[in-house]
Amino acid sequence: MSYWKAFAKKYPSVPFLRVDGGSIFVNGVAEAPVLNRWTLEGTYRCGLDALNLSAWDLPVWQEMADxxxxxxxxxxxxxxxxxxxxxxxxLPNFPRLQRYVIKEHSIASGNRVRIGVTGLLYDPQERISRSEFEIRDPQAAVRQVMEEIRDKTDYRVVLTDMDIGKAMSLAIVVPGIDLLLVAHNYEVASEPQQVGDTLVVIPVNEGRMFSEVRMNFGPAAGKAQLVTRFVPLDRTVPDDPEMGELVRKAQAEMEDLRKGKSLH
Structure with missing residues:
Protein backbone atom coordinates (compact mmCIF):
# COMPACT_ATOMS: atom_id res chain seq x y z
CA MET A 1 0.00 0.00 0.00
CA SER A 2 2.76 2.46 0.89
CA TYR A 3 4.48 1.90 -2.47
CA TRP A 4 1.26 2.51 -4.37
CA LYS A 5 0.57 5.65 -2.35
CA ALA A 6 4.11 6.91 -2.94
CA PHE A 7 3.78 6.24 -6.67
CA ALA A 8 0.49 8.12 -6.85
CA LYS A 9 2.04 11.05 -4.98
CA LYS A 10 5.13 11.18 -7.19
CA TYR A 11 3.23 10.71 -10.45
CA PRO A 12 -0.22 12.16 -9.77
CA SER A 13 -1.20 12.23 -13.45
CA VAL A 14 -0.10 8.64 -14.18
CA PRO A 15 -2.86 6.03 -13.78
CA PHE A 16 -2.08 2.55 -12.52
CA LEU A 17 -3.88 -0.74 -12.02
CA ARG A 18 -3.39 -3.17 -9.15
CA VAL A 19 -4.09 -6.77 -10.13
CA ASP A 20 -3.42 -10.11 -8.46
CA GLY A 21 -3.21 -13.58 -9.98
CA GLY A 22 -4.76 -15.21 -6.93
CA SER A 23 -3.68 -17.95 -4.51
CA ILE A 24 -3.79 -15.45 -1.65
CA PHE A 25 -5.16 -17.74 1.07
CA VAL A 26 -3.73 -20.51 3.27
CA ASN A 27 -4.90 -24.12 3.26
CA GLY A 28 -4.09 -27.19 5.31
CA VAL A 29 -2.93 -25.65 8.61
CA ALA A 30 -4.79 -25.24 11.90
CA GLU A 31 -4.35 -21.46 11.85
CA ALA A 32 -5.85 -21.14 8.36
CA PRO A 33 -9.28 -19.79 9.43
CA VAL A 34 -7.70 -16.94 11.40
CA LEU A 35 -5.04 -16.18 8.79
CA ASN A 36 -7.55 -16.21 5.97
CA ARG A 37 -9.96 -13.91 7.74
CA TRP A 38 -7.20 -11.29 8.12
CA THR A 39 -6.01 -11.88 4.56
CA LEU A 40 -9.54 -11.24 3.35
CA GLU A 41 -9.75 -7.94 5.22
CA GLY A 42 -6.31 -6.87 3.99
CA THR A 43 -7.21 -7.73 0.41
CA TYR A 44 -10.43 -5.76 0.68
CA ARG A 45 -8.59 -2.72 2.06
CA CYS A 46 -5.94 -2.87 -0.69
CA GLY A 47 -8.47 -1.76 -3.28
CA LEU A 48 -7.37 -4.09 -6.07
CA ASP A 49 -8.70 -3.50 -9.57
CA ALA A 50 -8.93 -7.23 -10.31
CA LEU A 51 -8.21 -10.50 -8.49
CA ASN A 52 -8.17 -13.88 -10.20
CA LEU A 53 -10.23 -16.71 -8.72
CA SER A 54 -7.66 -19.50 -8.42
CA ALA A 55 -8.30 -23.18 -7.72
CA TRP A 56 -6.32 -22.83 -4.49
CA ASP A 57 -8.48 -19.96 -3.24
CA LEU A 58 -11.91 -21.14 -4.35
CA PRO A 59 -12.76 -23.30 -1.29
CA VAL A 60 -11.67 -20.50 1.03
CA TRP A 61 -13.85 -17.98 -0.78
CA GLN A 62 -16.72 -20.41 -0.28
CA GLU A 63 -15.89 -20.63 3.43
CA MET A 64 -15.64 -16.84 3.74
CA ALA A 65 -19.03 -16.49 2.06
CA ASP A 66 -20.57 -18.94 4.53
CA LEU A 91 -23.98 -21.52 -5.02
CA PRO A 92 -26.30 -18.65 -4.04
CA ASN A 93 -23.99 -16.95 -1.53
CA PHE A 94 -20.64 -17.23 -3.35
CA PRO A 95 -18.87 -13.87 -3.83
CA ARG A 96 -19.73 -12.01 -7.02
CA LEU A 97 -17.73 -13.16 -10.03
CA GLN A 98 -17.17 -11.02 -13.13
CA ARG A 99 -16.06 -12.48 -16.44
CA TYR A 100 -13.89 -9.41 -16.93
CA VAL A 101 -13.49 -5.78 -15.91
CA ILE A 102 -12.61 -2.85 -18.15
CA LYS A 103 -10.77 0.16 -16.73
CA GLU A 104 -10.49 3.39 -18.71
CA HIS A 105 -7.81 5.99 -17.96
CA SER A 106 -6.49 9.20 -19.48
CA ILE A 107 -2.86 9.13 -20.65
CA ALA A 108 -0.28 11.83 -21.32
CA SER A 109 -1.08 12.10 -25.03
CA GLY A 110 -4.59 13.22 -24.14
CA ASN A 111 -6.12 9.97 -25.33
CA ARG A 112 -7.87 7.46 -23.15
CA VAL A 113 -6.75 3.86 -22.84
CA ARG A 114 -9.13 1.02 -22.07
CA ILE A 115 -7.64 -1.99 -20.29
CA GLY A 116 -9.58 -5.23 -20.01
CA VAL A 117 -8.71 -7.75 -17.30
CA THR A 118 -9.98 -11.29 -16.95
CA GLY A 119 -8.91 -14.40 -15.04
CA LEU A 120 -8.56 -18.13 -15.58
CA LEU A 121 -8.87 -20.95 -13.06
CA TYR A 122 -6.91 -24.11 -13.83
CA ASP A 123 -8.27 -27.38 -12.42
CA PRO A 124 -7.10 -30.23 -14.69
CA GLN A 125 -7.71 -32.91 -12.04
CA GLU A 126 -11.26 -31.68 -11.44
CA ARG A 127 -10.91 -31.38 -7.69
CA ILE A 128 -13.55 -28.67 -7.60
CA SER A 129 -17.14 -29.86 -7.42
CA ARG A 130 -18.85 -29.53 -10.79
CA SER A 131 -22.21 -29.65 -9.04
CA GLU A 132 -21.36 -26.38 -7.26
CA PHE A 133 -19.33 -24.67 -9.99
CA GLU A 134 -19.41 -24.67 -13.76
CA ILE A 135 -15.80 -24.70 -14.94
CA ARG A 136 -15.22 -24.34 -18.65
CA ASP A 137 -12.12 -25.15 -20.69
CA PRO A 138 -9.66 -22.28 -20.01
CA GLN A 139 -8.53 -21.89 -23.61
CA ALA A 140 -12.04 -21.78 -25.04
CA ALA A 141 -13.27 -19.47 -22.28
CA VAL A 142 -10.50 -16.90 -22.60
CA ARG A 143 -10.70 -16.98 -26.39
CA GLN A 144 -14.39 -16.08 -26.11
CA VAL A 145 -13.67 -13.23 -23.71
CA MET A 146 -10.85 -11.87 -25.90
CA GLU A 147 -13.21 -11.80 -28.87
CA GLU A 148 -15.91 -10.14 -26.79
CA ILE A 149 -13.73 -7.33 -25.44
CA ARG A 150 -11.51 -6.83 -28.50
CA ASP A 151 -13.41 -3.77 -29.73
CA LYS A 152 -14.07 -2.49 -26.21
CA THR A 153 -10.43 -2.37 -25.12
CA ASP A 154 -6.99 -1.21 -26.21
CA TYR A 155 -4.99 -3.54 -23.96
CA ARG A 156 -5.93 -6.94 -22.53
CA VAL A 157 -4.65 -8.69 -19.40
CA VAL A 158 -5.21 -12.30 -18.32
CA LEU A 159 -4.54 -13.48 -14.74
CA THR A 160 -4.15 -17.22 -14.15
CA ASP A 161 -2.88 -19.89 -11.75
CA MET A 162 -1.89 -22.38 -14.47
CA ASP A 163 1.74 -23.48 -14.77
CA ILE A 164 4.14 -21.62 -17.01
CA GLY A 165 4.12 -24.27 -19.76
CA LYS A 166 0.36 -24.13 -20.13
CA ALA A 167 0.48 -20.34 -19.98
CA MET A 168 3.03 -20.21 -22.80
CA SER A 169 0.81 -22.44 -24.93
CA LEU A 170 -2.16 -20.21 -24.17
CA ALA A 171 -0.23 -17.14 -25.29
CA ILE A 172 0.60 -18.86 -28.59
CA VAL A 173 -2.85 -20.17 -29.52
CA VAL A 174 -5.16 -17.41 -28.22
CA PRO A 175 -4.80 -14.07 -30.03
CA GLY A 176 -5.40 -10.74 -28.34
CA ILE A 177 -3.68 -11.30 -24.96
CA ASP A 178 -1.21 -8.47 -24.33
CA LEU A 179 -0.18 -9.37 -20.78
CA LEU A 180 -0.43 -12.77 -19.11
CA LEU A 181 0.23 -12.85 -15.36
CA VAL A 182 1.03 -16.36 -14.11
CA ALA A 183 0.56 -16.84 -10.35
CA HIS A 184 1.69 -20.43 -9.83
CA ASN A 185 3.51 -20.28 -6.48
CA TYR A 186 6.97 -19.83 -7.97
CA GLU A 187 9.63 -19.16 -5.33
CA VAL A 188 12.37 -17.76 -7.57
CA ALA A 189 12.19 -14.55 -9.54
CA SER A 190 11.89 -15.18 -13.29
CA GLU A 191 12.30 -12.52 -15.92
CA PRO A 192 9.20 -11.72 -17.99
CA GLN A 193 9.12 -13.46 -21.36
CA GLN A 194 7.75 -12.23 -24.65
CA VAL A 195 5.74 -14.91 -26.43
CA GLY A 196 4.57 -13.54 -29.75
CA ASP A 197 2.47 -10.48 -28.95
CA THR A 198 2.02 -11.53 -25.31
CA LEU A 199 4.21 -10.51 -22.38
CA VAL A 200 4.24 -13.31 -19.78
CA VAL A 201 4.97 -12.12 -16.23
CA ILE A 202 5.63 -14.52 -13.34
CA PRO A 203 5.31 -12.95 -9.86
CA VAL A 204 7.22 -14.31 -6.87
CA ASN A 205 5.11 -16.02 -4.21
CA GLU A 206 4.47 -15.13 -0.55
CA GLY A 207 4.32 -11.38 -1.14
CA ARG A 208 8.09 -10.94 -1.02
CA MET A 209 8.02 -8.67 -4.05
CA PHE A 210 5.61 -7.66 -6.74
CA SER A 211 5.97 -7.34 -10.48
CA GLU A 212 5.63 -3.89 -11.98
CA VAL A 213 4.86 -3.37 -15.65
CA ARG A 214 5.08 0.22 -16.88
CA MET A 215 3.30 0.94 -20.15
CA ASN A 216 4.35 3.95 -22.19
CA PHE A 217 1.66 4.59 -24.78
CA GLY A 218 2.29 6.42 -28.02
CA PRO A 219 -0.26 8.38 -30.06
CA ALA A 220 -2.20 5.14 -30.64
CA ALA A 221 -3.52 3.97 -27.30
CA GLY A 222 -3.18 0.30 -28.20
CA LYS A 223 0.59 0.49 -28.81
CA ALA A 224 2.71 0.53 -25.68
CA GLN A 225 6.40 0.26 -24.86
CA LEU A 226 6.80 -1.94 -21.79
CA VAL A 227 9.28 -1.71 -18.94
CA THR A 228 9.17 -4.44 -16.30
CA ARG A 229 10.84 -4.87 -12.93
CA PHE A 230 10.50 -6.59 -9.57
CA VAL A 231 9.92 -4.38 -6.53
CA PRO A 232 11.20 -6.10 -3.34
CA LEU A 233 8.91 -5.52 -0.38
CA ASP A 234 11.77 -5.06 2.07
CA ARG A 235 12.75 -2.34 4.51
CA THR A 236 13.25 0.13 1.67
CA VAL A 237 9.46 0.17 1.29
CA PRO A 238 8.04 1.67 4.51
CA ASP A 239 5.05 0.07 6.18
CA ASP A 240 1.68 1.60 5.49
CA PRO A 241 0.26 2.73 8.87
CA GLU A 242 -3.23 1.36 8.26
CA MET A 243 -2.05 -1.98 6.92
CA GLY A 244 0.67 -2.16 9.57
CA GLU A 245 -1.99 -1.86 12.28
CA LEU A 246 -4.01 -4.62 10.62
CA VAL A 247 -0.93 -6.87 10.56
CA ARG A 248 -0.26 -6.18 14.24
CA LYS A 249 -3.82 -7.16 15.13
CA ALA A 250 -3.51 -10.34 13.09
CA GLN A 251 -0.21 -11.23 14.77
CA ALA A 252 -1.70 -10.62 18.21
CA GLU A 253 -4.65 -12.92 17.47
CA MET A 254 -2.30 -15.58 16.13
CA GLU A 255 -0.16 -15.33 19.26
CA ASP A 256 -3.24 -15.71 21.47
CA LEU A 257 -4.26 -18.74 19.43
CA ARG A 258 -0.85 -20.36 19.87
CA LYS A 259 -0.82 -19.63 23.61
CA GLY A 260 -4.27 -21.15 23.93
CA LYS A 261 -3.06 -24.30 22.22
CA SER A 262 -0.02 -24.57 24.46
CA LEU A 263 -2.23 -24.52 27.56
CA HIS A 264 -4.11 -27.66 26.51
Missing part, protein backbone atom coordinates in the same frame (compact mmCIF):
# COMPACT_ATOMS: atom_id res chain seq x y z
CA UNK A 67 -19.08 -17.02 7.46
CA UNK A 68 -20.42 -13.78 6.02
CA UNK A 69 -23.89 -15.29 5.66
CA UNK A 70 -23.65 -16.33 9.32
CA UNK A 71 -22.79 -12.77 10.33
CA UNK A 72 -19.23 -13.61 11.43
CA UNK A 73 -17.48 -11.52 8.77
CA UNK A 74 -18.52 -8.06 7.53
CA UNK A 75 -20.34 -8.36 4.23
CA UNK A 76 -18.30 -5.62 2.59
CA UNK A 77 -15.12 -7.73 2.89
CA UNK A 78 -16.46 -9.86 0.03
CA UNK A 79 -16.75 -6.79 -2.19
CA UNK A 80 -13.54 -7.67 -4.04
CA UNK A 81 -13.28 -7.57 -7.87
CA UNK A 82 -12.99 -11.32 -8.48
CA UNK A 83 -12.64 -12.12 -12.17
CA UNK A 84 -12.89 -15.42 -14.02
CA UNK A 85 -13.51 -16.17 -17.67
CA UNK A 86 -14.20 -19.85 -17.06
CA UNK A 87 -15.94 -20.21 -13.67
CA UNK A 88 -19.59 -19.70 -12.79
CA UNK A 89 -20.72 -20.35 -9.22
CA UNK A 90 -23.93 -22.32 -8.74
Missing amino acids: LTAAGQIPKEFLDVPLVSANVTAK
Whole structure:
Protein backbone atom coordinates (compact mmCIF):
# COMPACT_ATOMS: atom_id res chain seq x y z
CA MET A 1 0.00 0.00 0.00
CA SER A 2 2.76 2.46 0.89
CA TYR A 3 4.48 1.90 -2.47
CA TRP A 4 1.26 2.51 -4.37
CA LYS A 5 0.57 5.65 -2.35
CA ALA A 6 4.11 6.91 -2.94
CA PHE A 7 3.78 6.24 -6.67
CA ALA A 8 0.49 8.12 -6.85
CA LYS A 9 2.04 11.05 -4.98
CA LYS A 10 5.13 11.18 -7.19
CA TYR A 11 3.23 10.71 -10.45
CA PRO A 12 -0.22 12.16 -9.77
CA SER A 13 -1.20 12.23 -13.45
CA VAL A 14 -0.10 8.64 -14.18
CA PRO A 15 -2.86 6.03 -13.78
CA PHE A 16 -2.08 2.55 -12.52
CA LEU A 17 -3.88 -0.74 -12.02
CA ARG A 18 -3.39 -3.17 -9.15
CA VAL A 19 -4.09 -6.77 -10.13
CA ASP A 20 -3.42 -10.11 -8.46
CA GLY A 21 -3.21 -13.58 -9.98
CA GLY A 22 -4.76 -15.21 -6.93
CA SER A 23 -3.68 -17.95 -4.51
CA ILE A 24 -3.79 -15.45 -1.65
CA PHE A 25 -5.16 -17.74 1.07
CA VAL A 26 -3.73 -20.51 3.27
CA ASN A 27 -4.90 -24.12 3.26
CA GLY A 28 -4.09 -27.19 5.31
CA VAL A 29 -2.93 -25.65 8.61
CA ALA A 30 -4.79 -25.24 11.90
CA GLU A 31 -4.35 -21.46 11.85
CA ALA A 32 -5.85 -21.14 8.36
CA PRO A 33 -9.28 -19.79 9.43
CA VAL A 34 -7.70 -16.94 11.40
CA LEU A 35 -5.04 -16.18 8.79
CA ASN A 36 -7.55 -16.21 5.97
CA ARG A 37 -9.96 -13.91 7.74
CA TRP A 38 -7.20 -11.29 8.12
CA THR A 39 -6.01 -11.88 4.56
CA LEU A 40 -9.54 -11.24 3.35
CA GLU A 41 -9.75 -7.94 5.22
CA GLY A 42 -6.31 -6.87 3.99
CA THR A 43 -7.21 -7.73 0.41
CA TYR A 44 -10.43 -5.76 0.68
CA ARG A 45 -8.59 -2.72 2.06
CA CYS A 46 -5.94 -2.87 -0.69
CA GLY A 47 -8.47 -1.76 -3.28
CA LEU A 48 -7.37 -4.09 -6.07
CA ASP A 49 -8.70 -3.50 -9.57
CA ALA A 50 -8.93 -7.23 -10.31
CA LEU A 51 -8.21 -10.50 -8.49
CA ASN A 52 -8.17 -13.88 -10.20
CA LEU A 53 -10.23 -16.71 -8.72
CA SER A 54 -7.66 -19.50 -8.42
CA ALA A 55 -8.30 -23.18 -7.72
CA TRP A 56 -6.32 -22.83 -4.49
CA ASP A 57 -8.48 -19.96 -3.24
CA LEU A 58 -11.91 -21.14 -4.35
CA PRO A 59 -12.76 -23.30 -1.29
CA VAL A 60 -11.67 -20.50 1.03
CA TRP A 61 -13.85 -17.98 -0.78
CA GLN A 62 -16.72 -20.41 -0.28
CA GLU A 63 -15.89 -20.63 3.43
CA MET A 64 -15.64 -16.84 3.74
CA ALA A 65 -19.03 -16.49 2.06
CA ASP A 66 -20.57 -18.94 4.53
CA LEU A 67 -19.08 -17.02 7.46
CA THR A 68 -20.42 -13.78 6.02
CA ALA A 69 -23.89 -15.29 5.66
CA ALA A 70 -23.65 -16.33 9.32
CA GLY A 71 -22.79 -12.77 10.33
CA GLN A 72 -19.23 -13.61 11.43
CA ILE A 73 -17.48 -11.52 8.77
CA PRO A 74 -18.52 -8.06 7.53
CA LYS A 75 -20.34 -8.36 4.23
CA GLU A 76 -18.30 -5.62 2.59
CA PHE A 77 -15.12 -7.73 2.89
CA LEU A 78 -16.46 -9.86 0.03
CA ASP A 79 -16.75 -6.79 -2.19
CA VAL A 80 -13.54 -7.67 -4.04
CA PRO A 81 -13.28 -7.57 -7.87
CA LEU A 82 -12.99 -11.32 -8.48
CA VAL A 83 -12.64 -12.12 -12.17
CA SER A 84 -12.89 -15.42 -14.02
CA ALA A 85 -13.51 -16.17 -17.67
CA ASN A 86 -14.20 -19.85 -17.06
CA VAL A 87 -15.94 -20.21 -13.67
CA THR A 88 -19.59 -19.70 -12.79
CA ALA A 89 -20.72 -20.35 -9.22
CA LYS A 90 -23.93 -22.32 -8.74
CA LEU A 91 -23.98 -21.52 -5.02
CA PRO A 92 -26.30 -18.65 -4.04
CA ASN A 93 -23.99 -16.95 -1.53
CA PHE A 94 -20.64 -17.23 -3.35
CA PRO A 95 -18.87 -13.87 -3.83
CA ARG A 96 -19.73 -12.01 -7.02
CA LEU A 97 -17.73 -13.16 -10.03
CA GLN A 98 -17.17 -11.02 -13.13
CA ARG A 99 -16.06 -12.48 -16.44
CA TYR A 100 -13.89 -9.41 -16.93
CA VAL A 101 -13.49 -5.78 -15.91
CA ILE A 102 -12.61 -2.85 -18.15
CA LYS A 103 -10.77 0.16 -16.73
CA GLU A 104 -10.49 3.39 -18.71
CA HIS A 105 -7.81 5.99 -17.96
CA SER A 106 -6.49 9.20 -19.48
CA ILE A 107 -2.86 9.13 -20.65
CA ALA A 108 -0.28 11.83 -21.32
CA SER A 109 -1.08 12.10 -25.03
CA GLY A 110 -4.59 13.22 -24.14
CA ASN A 111 -6.12 9.97 -25.33
CA ARG A 112 -7.87 7.46 -23.15
CA VAL A 113 -6.75 3.86 -22.84
CA ARG A 114 -9.13 1.02 -22.07
CA ILE A 115 -7.64 -1.99 -20.29
CA GLY A 116 -9.58 -5.23 -20.01
CA VAL A 117 -8.71 -7.75 -17.30
CA THR A 118 -9.98 -11.29 -16.95
CA GLY A 119 -8.91 -14.40 -15.04
CA LEU A 120 -8.56 -18.13 -15.58
CA LEU A 121 -8.87 -20.95 -13.06
CA TYR A 122 -6.91 -24.11 -13.83
CA ASP A 123 -8.27 -27.38 -12.42
CA PRO A 124 -7.10 -30.23 -14.69
CA GLN A 125 -7.71 -32.91 -12.04
CA GLU A 126 -11.26 -31.68 -11.44
CA ARG A 127 -10.91 -31.38 -7.69
CA ILE A 128 -13.55 -28.67 -7.60
CA SER A 129 -17.14 -29.86 -7.42
CA ARG A 130 -18.85 -29.53 -10.79
CA SER A 131 -22.21 -29.65 -9.04
CA GLU A 132 -21.36 -26.38 -7.26
CA PHE A 133 -19.33 -24.67 -9.99
CA GLU A 134 -19.41 -24.67 -13.76
CA ILE A 135 -15.80 -24.70 -14.94
CA ARG A 136 -15.22 -24.34 -18.65
CA ASP A 137 -12.12 -25.15 -20.69
CA PRO A 138 -9.66 -22.28 -20.01
CA GLN A 139 -8.53 -21.89 -23.61
CA ALA A 140 -12.04 -21.78 -25.04
CA ALA A 141 -13.27 -19.47 -22.28
CA VAL A 142 -10.50 -16.90 -22.60
CA ARG A 143 -10.70 -16.98 -26.39
CA GLN A 144 -14.39 -16.08 -26.11
CA VAL A 145 -13.67 -13.23 -23.71
CA MET A 146 -10.85 -11.87 -25.90
CA GLU A 147 -13.21 -11.80 -28.87
CA GLU A 148 -15.91 -10.14 -26.79
CA ILE A 149 -13.73 -7.33 -25.44
CA ARG A 150 -11.51 -6.83 -28.50
CA ASP A 151 -13.41 -3.77 -29.73
CA LYS A 152 -14.07 -2.49 -26.21
CA THR A 153 -10.43 -2.37 -25.12
CA ASP A 154 -6.99 -1.21 -26.21
CA TYR A 155 -4.99 -3.54 -23.96
CA ARG A 156 -5.93 -6.94 -22.53
CA VAL A 157 -4.65 -8.69 -19.40
CA VAL A 158 -5.21 -12.30 -18.32
CA LEU A 159 -4.54 -13.48 -14.74
CA THR A 160 -4.15 -17.22 -14.15
CA ASP A 161 -2.88 -19.89 -11.75
CA MET A 162 -1.89 -22.38 -14.47
CA ASP A 163 1.74 -23.48 -14.77
CA ILE A 164 4.14 -21.62 -17.01
CA GLY A 165 4.12 -24.27 -19.76
CA LYS A 166 0.36 -24.13 -20.13
CA ALA A 167 0.48 -20.34 -19.98
CA MET A 168 3.03 -20.21 -22.80
CA SER A 169 0.81 -22.44 -24.93
CA LEU A 170 -2.16 -20.21 -24.17
CA ALA A 171 -0.23 -17.14 -25.29
CA ILE A 172 0.60 -18.86 -28.59
CA VAL A 173 -2.85 -20.17 -29.52
CA VAL A 174 -5.16 -17.41 -28.22
CA PRO A 175 -4.80 -14.07 -30.03
CA GLY A 176 -5.40 -10.74 -28.34
CA ILE A 177 -3.68 -11.30 -24.96
CA ASP A 178 -1.21 -8.47 -24.33
CA LEU A 179 -0.18 -9.37 -20.78
CA LEU A 180 -0.43 -12.77 -19.11
CA LEU A 181 0.23 -12.85 -15.36
CA VAL A 182 1.03 -16.36 -14.11
CA ALA A 183 0.56 -16.84 -10.35
CA HIS A 184 1.69 -20.43 -9.83
CA ASN A 185 3.51 -20.28 -6.48
CA TYR A 186 6.97 -19.83 -7.97
CA GLU A 187 9.63 -19.16 -5.33
CA VAL A 188 12.37 -17.76 -7.57
CA ALA A 189 12.19 -14.55 -9.54
CA SER A 190 11.89 -15.18 -13.29
CA GLU A 191 12.30 -12.52 -15.92
CA PRO A 192 9.20 -11.72 -17.99
CA GLN A 193 9.12 -13.46 -21.36
CA GLN A 194 7.75 -12.23 -24.65
CA VAL A 195 5.74 -14.91 -26.43
CA GLY A 196 4.57 -13.54 -29.75
CA ASP A 197 2.47 -10.48 -28.95
CA THR A 198 2.02 -11.53 -25.31
CA LEU A 199 4.21 -10.51 -22.38
CA VAL A 200 4.24 -13.31 -19.78
CA VAL A 201 4.97 -12.12 -16.23
CA ILE A 202 5.63 -14.52 -13.34
CA PRO A 203 5.31 -12.95 -9.86
CA VAL A 204 7.22 -14.31 -6.87
CA ASN A 205 5.11 -16.02 -4.21
CA GLU A 206 4.47 -15.13 -0.55
CA GLY A 207 4.32 -11.38 -1.14
CA ARG A 208 8.09 -10.94 -1.02
CA MET A 209 8.02 -8.67 -4.05
CA PHE A 210 5.61 -7.66 -6.74
CA SER A 211 5.97 -7.34 -10.48
CA GLU A 212 5.63 -3.89 -11.98
CA VAL A 213 4.86 -3.37 -15.65
CA ARG A 214 5.08 0.22 -16.88
CA MET A 215 3.30 0.94 -20.15
CA ASN A 216 4.35 3.95 -22.19
CA PHE A 217 1.66 4.59 -24.78
CA GLY A 218 2.29 6.42 -28.02
CA PRO A 219 -0.26 8.38 -30.06
CA ALA A 220 -2.20 5.14 -30.64
CA ALA A 221 -3.52 3.97 -27.30
CA GLY A 222 -3.18 0.30 -28.20
CA LYS A 223 0.59 0.49 -28.81
CA ALA A 224 2.71 0.53 -25.68
CA GLN A 225 6.40 0.26 -24.86
CA LEU A 226 6.80 -1.94 -21.79
CA VAL A 227 9.28 -1.71 -18.94
CA THR A 228 9.17 -4.44 -16.30
CA ARG A 229 10.84 -4.87 -12.93
CA PHE A 230 10.50 -6.59 -9.57
CA VAL A 231 9.92 -4.38 -6.53
CA PRO A 232 11.20 -6.10 -3.34
CA LEU A 233 8.91 -5.52 -0.38
CA ASP A 234 11.77 -5.06 2.07
CA ARG A 235 12.75 -2.34 4.51
CA THR A 236 13.25 0.13 1.67
CA VAL A 237 9.46 0.17 1.29
CA PRO A 238 8.04 1.67 4.51
CA ASP A 239 5.05 0.07 6.18
CA ASP A 240 1.68 1.60 5.49
CA PRO A 241 0.26 2.73 8.87
CA GLU A 242 -3.23 1.36 8.26
CA MET A 243 -2.05 -1.98 6.92
CA GLY A 244 0.67 -2.16 9.57
CA GLU A 245 -1.99 -1.86 12.28
CA LEU A 246 -4.01 -4.62 10.62
CA VAL A 247 -0.93 -6.87 10.56
CA ARG A 248 -0.26 -6.18 14.24
CA LYS A 249 -3.82 -7.16 15.13
CA ALA A 250 -3.51 -10.34 13.09
CA GLN A 251 -0.21 -11.23 14.77
CA ALA A 252 -1.70 -10.62 18.21
CA GLU A 253 -4.65 -12.92 17.47
CA MET A 254 -2.30 -15.58 16.13
CA GLU A 255 -0.16 -15.33 19.26
CA ASP A 256 -3.24 -15.71 21.47
CA LEU A 257 -4.26 -18.74 19.43
CA ARG A 258 -0.85 -20.36 19.87
CA LYS A 259 -0.82 -19.63 23.61
CA GLY A 260 -4.27 -21.15 23.93
CA LYS A 261 -3.06 -24.30 22.22
CA SER A 262 -0.02 -24.57 24.46
CA LEU A 263 -2.23 -24.52 27.56
CA HIS A 264 -4.11 -27.66 26.51
